[in-house]
Amino acid sequence: MYLALALVNIALGAWASMRVPAAGRSARRLAFGALVAAATNLVLAALAAGWLSALPPGWRAHPALYGAVAYSGVLMLVTRTLVRRAPGRPWWPWAVVAALIAVQVIDAGWLWPADSALNLTGVGLVALALVWATLAARAVILIWGAYRATPQPLHRNRLAFWALVWGLVAAGVALLVLGLTPLAQVVLVWAASVATLTVVRPRLPDARRAVFQGAVTALIVGLAIASYAGLMSGLLGVDGNRLGLVPFAAAGVVAAILVLAVNPLFNLLERWLRWRVAGRRYDPRQLIGEYGLSISNILETSRLAQVALGLMRAAIGLERAALFVVDLVEVTPGAPLVNLSRVGSLTDAGPVAGTLLEDSPLTVYWRTEFEPLTQYEVDVDPRFAGLATAERVWLGQLGMDVYVPIYASKQWIGLFALGPKTSRHRYFDEDLELLSTLADQTAVALRNARLVEDLRRLNADLKTSNNALDEATTRLSQLDRTKSDFINVISHELRTPLAILYGYAQILTEEITKAGSAEHVQIVEGMSTGVNRLNEVIENMLDMARIDSRALQLAAQPVRIEHVVQKLVWQLQWALADRQLSLKADGLEGLPPVHGDPEMLYKALHHLVVNAVKYTPNGGSITIGGRIAPQALKGGAVEVTVTDTGIGIDPRFLELIFDKFYQTASSAQHSSGKTKFKGGGPGLGLAIARGIVEAHGGWLRAESAGHDEEKLLGSRFIVVLPVSKEYNISYPVTEPLM
Ligand code: ADP
Numbered sequence: 001m002y003l004a005l006a007l008v009n010i011a012l013g014a015w016a017s018m019r020v021p022a023a024g025r026s027a028r029r030l031a032f033g034a035l036v037a038a039a040t041n042l043v044l045a046a047l048a049a050g051w052l053s054a055l056p057p058g059w060r061a062h063p064a065l066y067g068a069v070a071y072s073g074v075l076m077l078v079t080r081t082l083v084r085r086a087p088g089r090p091w092w093p094w095a096v097v098a099a100l101i102a103v104q105v106i107d108a109g110w111l112w113p114a115d116s117a118l119n120l121t122g123v124g125l126v127a128l129a130l131v132w133a134t135l136a137a138r139a140v141i142l143i144w145g146a147y148r149a150t151p152q153p154l155h156r157n158r159l160a161f162w163a164l165v166w167g168l169v170a171a172g173v174a175l176l177v178l179g180l181t182p183l184a185q186v187v188l189v190w191a192a193s194v195a196t197l198t199v200v201r202p203r204l205p206d207a208r209r210a211v212f213q214g215a216v217t218a219l220i221v222g223l224a225i226a227s228y229a230g231l232m233s234g235l236l237g238v239d240g241n242r243l244g245l246v247p248f249a250a251a252g253v254v255a256a257i258l259v260l261a262v263n264p265l266f267n268l269l270e271r272w273l274r275w276r277v278a279g280r281r282y283d284p285r286q287l288i289g290e291y292g293l294s295i296s297n298i299l300e301t302s303r304l305a306q307v308a309l310g311l312m313r314a315a316i317g318l319e320r321a322a323l324f325v326v327d328l329v330e331v332t333p334g335a336p337l338v339n340l341s342r343v344g345s346l347t348d349a350g351p352v353a354g355t356l357l358e359d360s361p362l363t364v365y366w367r368t369e370f371e372p373l374t375q376y377e378v379d380v381d382p383r384f385a386g387l388a389t390a391e392r393v394w395l396g397q398l399g400m401d402v403y404v405p406i407y408a409s410k411q412w413i414g415l416f417a418l419g420p421k422t423s424r425h426r427y428f429d430e431d432l433e434l435l436s437t438l439a440d441q442t443a444v445a446l447r448n449a450r451l452v453e454d455l456r457r458l459n460a461d462l463k464t465s466n467n468a469l470d471e472a473t474t475r476l477s478q479l480d481r482t483k484s485d486f487i488n489v490i491s492h493e494l495r496t497p498l499a500i501l502y503g504y505a506q507i508l509t510e511e512i513t514k515a516g517s518a519e520h521v522q523i524v525e526g527m528s529t530g531v532n533r534l535n536e537v538i539e540n541m542l543d544m545a546r547i548d549s550r551a552l553q554l555a556a557q558p559v560r561i562e563h564v565v566q567k568l569v570w571q572l573q574w575a576l577a578d579r580q581l582s583l584k585a586d587g588l589e590g591l592p593p594v595h596g597d598p599e600m601l602y603k604a605l606h607h608l609v610v611n612a613v614k615y616t617p618n619g620g621s622i623t624i625g626g627r628i629a630p631q632a633l634k635g636g637a638v639e640v641t642v643t644d645t646g647i648g649i650d651p652r653f654l655e656l657i658f659d660k661f662y663q664t665a666s667s668a669q670h671s672s673g674k675t676k677f678k679g680g681g682p683g684l685g686l687a688i689a690r691g692i693v694e695a696h697g698g699w700l701r702a703e704s705a706g707h708d709e710e711k712l713l714g715s716r717f718i719v720v721l722p723v724s725k726e727y728n729i730s731y732p733v734t735e736p737l738m
Contacts, residue, residue, distance in 0.1 A: 003047035005189050009038035013194045014622060019200040019729075024382055026078045026199045033074035037192055040067025041185060062125060065176050066100060068188060069132050072169055073097075075195065082199075083146035093137070099131040117586055132173055152401065153426030154376035161198040162206035165191050202377060206426060220266055228254065267387050284434050287315050291438055295445045299452045301325060303342020303446055312418070312438065313346055316431060320347045320419035321397070323442075324354075324578040325450065326412055338363050339417060354394040361387055367412050372404045372432045372660045404435045411480065416442075477686055480548070491538045498538065502531050533674060540684045544660065547691030554600060554695060558593035558724035561640055564602050565624050568609055575613060575675035582621040583609070591626045594638050595724040596696045604692040604700075607685035608642040608717045614679045616646030617712065629720060633698065636723040641716055647678075648713035649704040656721040657702065658689045689719075697722050 013034030016027045043063045046052050046144050052060065073096045080090070106127075143166070147159045168191035175184035198204065215471045298304045305323035312318060322345035329339045338356040356363045361384045365373060378384045378395060398417055406414035416439055421427070427435075505528045512520045565585050569576075576583055594601070605624075612622045622644045629639040649657065656662055661683040674681070684701075693700040698721040705713040 002048060002185065003039045005185050006038045006041035006045065008189050009034045009192060012192050013038065016196050016200060023080075026081045029074055029077050029081075030196055030199050033071050033078075034192060034196070036067060036070045036074065037188065040064060040071075041189075043067075044181070044185065058349075062128070062176075064181050064185060065125070065128055065173070066103075068169070068173050068176060068184075069096065069100065069128055069135075071188070071192070072132055072135050072409045075165065075169065076135050076139055077163065078195070078199065079142055079166075082158065084141045087378040092138075096131060099127060103424035104130050126252055129173075129177065136166060136170060136226060151399075151420070152376050152379075153420065153424065154204075154374055154401070155379075155434065157204055157207050157426050158376075160609040161194060161204055164207065164211075165195045165198065168194065177453060202381060203374075203429070206428060209428075216269060220269065223265070245655070255380065284430070284437075286485075287434070288437055288441065292441050295442060295483045298445060299449050301343040301446065301449045301453060303344075304442070304449050306638045308438070308442055309344060309346050310415075312416075312435070316418075317422040318346065318418055318420075319422055320350070322343070322350065322398070322400075322417045324415040324417065325446070326414055328358075329355075350399065351394060351397050354398075355392075356391055357388060361389055362391060364404075366405045366415065370405070370407060372402055372436055374402050374427065375400060392590070402432065402435070404432075404439045406439045406443050406446060408443040413443065413450070414439075414446050476707040484545050484548045487541050488549075491545065494538050498531065498535055502535065505531050537682060538673070540682065540688060544684050544691070547688065547695070552600070552691070552695050554597040556595055556597055556696075559596045559598045559601055560593045561591055561626055561638060561721075562588040562599075564598060564605055567602060568605055568624075571606070572609060572613065572675070576622075579613060579615060579616075579675060579677065580618045581616060584621065584623045586623055586625040588624065588626045589639075590627065591638055592636075594696075594721040596721060599621070600692045600695070601721070604719065605640070605642070607689040609686055610675060611717075612642055612646065612715070613675045614677065614681075615715070617677055617709075621714070628723075632720045633722050635719045637698065638723055640719045640721070642719075643716045645712055645714045647709045648707045649702060649715050650707040651704065654702045654704065658686045658690045658700075660684065662687075689717075693721065 013031045016034060017031040020027045020031070040063060043052070047060060047063065073093055077093070140163075143159050145161050146155055147163075150156055150159070170188055172184045172188040172191060175181075175187060210234075291308070294307050294311060295304055298307060301323075307320075309321045309323060312321060322342050324342050325341040327339045327341065328336050330336045336358050338358060338360075339353065340356065342351075342352045362373075362378070365383070375395065378387070400417040400419050402418045404416040404418065405412055406416065416435065418427075418435070505524065509521075509524050509528055512524050516524075562585070565588055569583055569585070572583070609622065609624070616622065622642065625641045625643065627639050629637045631637075634641060663680060664682040690700045698719065700717065700719050702715060702717050704715040707713070
C-alpha cells in the first residue's frame, strides 16, 4: 500500500515540476515536498517488509511523523509565497532541520543507552509534535491574515484551499500520533494532491462550493443508500418471497420509487445548493435573450454601455463595472499605443482612459486569447510578470476583478471591466462564460454605434468646414465688391475734376501758344500730357471695374478688324515714328466682319499694340495679322495676331501677365511715357484686353519663345473673335474720347 502511495507522490511531484515554468517557485518546492513524501512512504514500505531491522529501534518508531514534519516545512515555504510575503530569509526552516536532527539523535539512543534509566523516546515525540504545532500555528495565522486582507475573491478562494491542505495535514499528523499510520498516510497523500492542485491550476473551483458539493453528495449518497436499503429490506428482507416477487421485479419497483420520489428531492437539494453557494438569481438563457433585445437598436456607445452594464448589474450584482473601447493611436511615429477609453461606467470613480503598449502582455493576451481574464491571473501568472508599472498601476486604479474582451470579426474592439460582486462571491466559470456570451452579443452593437458616431463626427466636421468655407467665400466676395466699389467710386470722383483740369489745360495751351514764350508752351504741353495720361489710367480702372462686375455693356454689331487697325495705326503713328518702329498689317483685308462692339475691340487691340510698342526696342517691327479660323470657335472665328520683335516673355509668366495689376518689371522702372521702351504701367492692359475679348465670346492668349533683351525673341498675342453673321455691313468708326 505504501508503495502505491509513494507512486502517487511521485506522480504529483512530476506534475508540479512540469508546471514550474508557469507556476514558478511554489511548484518547484511542492515537487521537492512530493519527493520527501514519496521517500517517507518508501521507508514505511521497507519497514513493513522487515528490511530495515538493522536501524536503531528509535528510528524505526516514527518515520512517518518525521516525514510529515518535513513535508509541513515545505508547505510552510509555499504558504509564504501564497500569502505574498516579501521574500526574505526565514530562520525557522533551519530550526525545523535542527529539531529533526536532534530528535534523530535522541531516538537513535546514542546519547543514552536505550536501557538506561533516562528513557527519552517519548521526549523526541513531544519535541516533534511541538515543532509541528508551531509551524501549523504560524501557517494558520499567515493564511487568516492574508484571507482578511485581500480584496480579491479568487485569491481568497486559493487561500481557502490552502487552509484545507493544512487541515488535512493536521488530521494526518493526529492520526499518526494516534498510531493509525496507514490511514494517516492516505490522508497526507490527499493533502499533497489538494496542495499540488492549488498551486499548479491557474483557475480553481470554488472552495466553499467544493465543500458544500462534497457535503451534499455525501448526504445524497447516504439518503440513496438508506432509502434503497430500507426499501429492499422492506420488500425482500425478512421473507424475500412473501410477496411472491422475483428479485428482478422487486429491483424494478425499487428503481421506480427512487426515480419518482427521491429524484425530485435531489433536484430540490441541488437548487438549494446553487442558490446557497453561487448566490445566483438569474436565468442565463433569459438574460441573454433580454440583453440582445435591449442593446440591438442602440446607436450611441455611451447609451449602449449604460444599458449593457445595467443589465449585468441587475443579473450578477456588481459593485462597479465599465465599458472601454479600444483604439490604436500613434503619438510618436512608429510606436503605436493601444488606447482604452471609457464610454460608460456604473460609478463615476476610476480612470476614464488608459494606454497599453502595443507589445504589452495584456494587449497580446486580449488580442489573441478570446477569453476573460481575472485580475488574480494578472497578479500571479508569470506571463504578466513583464507588465509595465504604469499598466499595473492603471489596473490597480480600476479596481476590477474580471476583464471580458469584445471582438468584432476577430478584432479586439472593446473591454468590459467588472468589479467585485455585491454578494462578495467570486466569479464562477458559468459567470465568465455568460459574460463572454454577452460580450459577443455586444460586439455588433458596439461596432455599429462606433461607426455611426464616426459618421456623425465626420458630418459635424464637414458642416464646420462648410460653414468656414461659406464665411470665407462671403468675405472674399465682400472684399472683391469693396475693391470694385473703391475703383468705381475713385474713378468717378476723379473724372469730374479731371475733365475741368483738361478743359482749362486746353484753354491755357491755346492762350500760351498765341502769346507765351517757348518755355511756357513746353510747360503747358507737359501739363496736358500728364492730364491725358491720368485720364487714360482712370479709363482703364473703370473698364476693369466694369469687367469685374460683369457690367461691361457691349453694343455689338459687325465689325471689320481692318478698320479698327487702321484707326489704331492712325492713333499711334507719332509714337511709332518716335520709337522708330514699323507697324504692318498682314492679311486683314477681306476678313469677314466679327460680331462685336467696335469701341471695345479697339480698346483691346490698342492695349496689345501699345504693349508691343513698349516692349520692343527702337528699330523693331510690329505685325498685325489676321486669318479665318473656322475651328477656333463654334460658328466660325477670326484670329487676329499682334506679333513684335521685342524682348519676349518668360514662358512661366505667359498666363500670369493677364492677371490684374501684374507686371514683370519692378515698379521702379515705371515711367510716365506711355509708349517708352519698357515703359511699364499699372498692369491692367492685358487684363482688360482679355476681359473684353472674353465678353465677346472669344479668347486671348500669349506666345513667346522666352524673355531675352539681347536676342529679342519677340512675343505674339492671339485674339480669337466670333464671326458676324451679317457680312456686308460696314460700320462707322467712332472717334475716341481723346
Ligand atoms: P502694363 O501696364 O505693365 O503694361 P499689361 O497688363 O499691359 O500691364 O502687361 C503686363 C505685363 O506683361 C507687362 O508688365 C510686361 O512685362 C508683359 N508684357 C505685355 N506685353 C508684352 C510684350 N508685347 N512683350 C513683352 N512683355 C509684355
